[in-house]
Amino acid sequence: MEQTSLATGHEGTMRDQISSYFNRVRGGEMGALPAIAGLVTLSILFAFASPSFLTPLNFANLFVQAAELTILASALVFVLLLAEIDLSAGVTAGVAMAIFYVLSHGGMNWILALLIGFAFGAFTGFTLGFFVARIGVPSFVVTLGFYLGFQGLQVVILHAGGQLRVEIPAIQAIMNESLPAINGWIFLIVSVIFTTILGLWDRSRRARAGLTNRPIGLLILKIGSMIVIGSGVISVLNMNRSQSDIKIIAGVPIVIPITVVVLAIGTFFLDRTRFGRHLYAVGGNAEAARRAGIKVARVRITAFIITSTLACLSGLLHVSRLGGVEATAGRQIVLSGVAAAVVGGVSLFGGRGRLANAAIGALVIAIIENGLGLLEFPAGVNLLVTGAVLTLAATIDALSRKRSGAGTVRA
């Protein structure tokens, strides 16, 4: 095999790898680090402040509360990577769920009704993308227009305020039921096996091409921490968290594996497919992407379709948690979704960010809400703190861009 003398960043011992990681962080590529630091700090603070924070019940609640936001924030990542925004993602999901409600109550098979709801989401995404990519309307304006219009559409479709019950056990189960203890472990084992195979496959491909691999220790470290953290989470979730003696509540809430699978598939698309690469390229420098032969408009439209469709999944989780649809769904949560993505380290300037960032950001926002709720602060305090955290995150984003030298392009 032919050896190349140019470095690829895969060389060196564990120590070299770790020191080069710290160098990148110092150079401004902080990724999710500030958010993780925030997550740890907040957890410690709330653990001291409230005795009910570190209980199995609250632990499960926290994940369930964060799931809806995680999916919505992940959906938004696809347009945020293009330096666009979709303010209408929440209400699009609201309309999709309203359509689902009306159709399934009209006697249609609920799965078919749900699919039609999701199809509406996809079509909305296409329309938004068309306005942005082909006509050139700024995404802020066109999605604001849809944000306002779809609030009206929700009322028109549902003819009512308040909640309308959805009595479908499978849907209610997503947020309210848990897996049997053994299935939680099986899920972890399958995830670990999958990650290991993927990691080893990458290494073998590099080896076959005659390229150096990172020390195997890094892969072991990654899988090891996955096992440790995963086991910890599942052990706690498998404890009985019921507050009464009548019924036992234990197990991994069904929504958690669903969220993890969505994140894994989305990450795979972003990191390992041509579309994902093109999405980052268009977000980084649309003109360069165009000259390289990438169909920029098509990439933009696809991103909007993914955002709107995935937002509908978040809407479905909302329906599951509430046990019904409401005409006001999706108005508030979309801004929290943007906040979660940005807090997690997704850049509003485009081209930087991953789904894991959105998930961590969503956890931060959920933990603030959860912790302050336990301490019985009034709702206003929650919004104040969330706002402050968002401002801090956006500031870190802008500063780290300056530091990595990429902040000069966009006017």
Place this chain on the structure above:
Amino acid sequence: MTDPVIELRGVAKSFGPVDVLKDVDFKAYGGRVTGLLGDNGAGKSTLIKGLAGVQPFDGGEIRFDGEIVQIHTPRQASNLGIEVVYQDLALCENLDIVQNMFLGREETSRGTLSEATMELQAAKALQSLSVRTVKSVRQKVSSLSGGQRQTVAIARSVLRKAKLVILDEPTAALGVAQTEQVLKLVRRLADSGVAVIIISHNLADVFSVCDDISVLYLGHMVADVATKDTTHTEVVEFITGARTAGAEA
């Protein structure tokens, strides 16, 4: 001398009533660097855009490797083996060197990106140009200097197996040492058999790296000389029009 890689005969281009290129003949040879000179508005960019397929010529004949060809779209130009390295480089700062070099032509297997294959080929392309200045091929472009970025952009054309590489002001924004590096790179690129066209305003650069010099003046090709047969003064006179025999104003 061998046959030219690219040969233009009687090429014309006008924008409305303005004739930007008038009956222009031009040649560039494999293994040689051709300097394309001319004052602002002389028609250099229009000539390049015609070759790149961005703005097709109105009339005239284009021969590529001796064959008459049509270039109406950037895709056609790139299929022939013509690559343009624009002044503003067209790189994505948020991506690394390998990702930029394969942008728009990513190698895949079973629908997923073949990172190892791309990394290897990118490294080979950089090595074929004896590039030593980049630390790692997985460095983000945002962390590279102007000269290194120029290197990446030029290496990208090597990767695409270009037969004709057009460089638009490659040294315009560079310091002395980096200019030197890039010019050496251009020389090596030509030595590998590629026909290179350089647009430049810097006569020192042109004389140090070019084998042939072509000068445009108000849309006419007024000079087509070997570098060794001409002087700074003469070239300046061509550029400023002091030496144009038959220019119609």
